[in-house]
Amino acid sequence: MNAIISLLRPQQWLKNGFVLIGLIFSHGWADPYLAFKVAVGFVAFCMASSAVYVLNDYFDRAADAAHPKKRYRPIASGLVGLRQARVLIAILFCGALGLPLAFGQWPVALVVACYLALNIAYTLRLKHKVLVDVFCIAAGFMLRLACGTYAAGIKPSRWMLLCSFMLTLFLGFAKRRAEIVAVPGGVLALEGSTRIVLRHYSAQLLDNLVAITASASLLTYGLYTVDAETAALHGTQHLVLTLPIVTFGVFRYLYLLYRGGSGEEPGRDLLADSQIRMAVLAWVIVVVLLVGT
Structure with a gap:
């Protein structure tokens, strides 16, 4: 379980704080319904970002195993098996898309889907393209911001x-x-x-x-x-x-x-x-x- 938690990188969920910016600037932090809608987007992005980390570690396991620091990552070190990693990716992908859809938040689900598609392309190819790699990271943050503003119902x-x-x-x-x-x-x-x-x-x-x-x-x-x-x-x-x-x-x-x-x-x-x-x-x-x- 500790290895799986490490694989999910919960410390990186801080980046998903961009989703909450819409709540602050919509003056909606005192509205429980609005706060709940933004919270759904935040949790969906936490699952989506963790899914991307697991996916990235899955495809980079061979190179990580040869790296002095990254060889201790759960998949590269063998603490988490490949089948377990695939199941975890599927669960996280479904959760990230299913959660907003379950509450009727189609725009949020669409933004999360765009984020997942972008990061699949990033993991498979774009991360090896100079400058494009950093612009993809920036696009991921912009999608977080869009998620929060859509959920809060404001125009950024x-x-x-x-x-x-x-x-x-x-x-x-x-x-x-x-x-x-x-x-x-x-x-x-x-x-x-x-x-x-x-x-x-x-x-x-x-x-x-x-x-x-x-x-x-x-x-x-x-x-x-x-x-x-x-x-x-x-x-x-x-x-x-x-x-x-x-x-x-x-x-x-x-x-x-x-x-x-x-x-x-x-x-x-x-x-x-x-x-x-x-x-x-x-x-x-x-x-x-x-x-x-």
């Missing part, structure tokens, strides 16, 4: 969409940079690795991409907070007060990336760092206070 702001897109590109390129730095002997030592695409990147290229996307994330978030449409929707012109919190969070993550050796597992890093946790908590509190008053 164009600036929110742009900010989310740039932020997920930032995290994706930061992850690739951390993976390159962590490779003993450099990128050329990646023969047989599941990250073959890293041979097409360089630390210098990724430094530039990280800087561009980090700057774009802060710029688009700032424009979102001062947009007239945002002020009219949420009844406040003071969301810009959250910009320093977001700026600190991004800068802290950059510090961890370049000085702390983090970045390979964004979900784990965000949970592990106390200052980032405090920044996220502060952002949620300030947003709820501003939007709720």
Whole structure:
């Protein structure tokens, strides 16, 4: 059971928090029915993302077995058998699609289906295509955001969409940079690795991409907070007060990336760092206070 839980990667469910953004900005956190609809989308994405992790480990088991760290993953190490993995994938796929359908949430089920289709293509081919791999990761986050907004019945702001897109590109390129730095002997030592695409990147290229996307994330978030449409929707012109919190969070993550050796597992890093946790908590509190008053 511990091996199966490890295979599901529950620590990565933090990424599905993007589904909950729609609930916050729809002012619907006090509406039990609306909160339930968004919760269904969140749980569906947790099952879908775990299904993708199991699927990826299933196809990468041979390469993982030759990797110094990934060889301890449940499938690569033999703790979870291939038949068990296939059954688990089927259960998770059915659950991810069946849960929203059971409650009549067709748009949510469609978004989850698109997410699963994207990640099947990613696992089988797209993860080996330079730049395309990171854009696929960003698309997965955009689908999470779409799921939450569909469930909450709101139309996402164009600036929110742009900010989310740039932020997920930032995290994706930061992850690739951390993976390159962590490779003993450099990128050329990646023969047989599941990250073959890293041979097409360089630390210098990724430094530039990280800087561009980090700057774009802060710029688009700032424009979102001062947009007239945002002020009219949420009844406040003071969301810009959250910009320093977001700026600190991004800068802290950059510090961890370049000085702390983090970045390979964004979900784990965000949970592990106390200052980032405090920044996220502060952002949620300030947003709820501003939007709720």
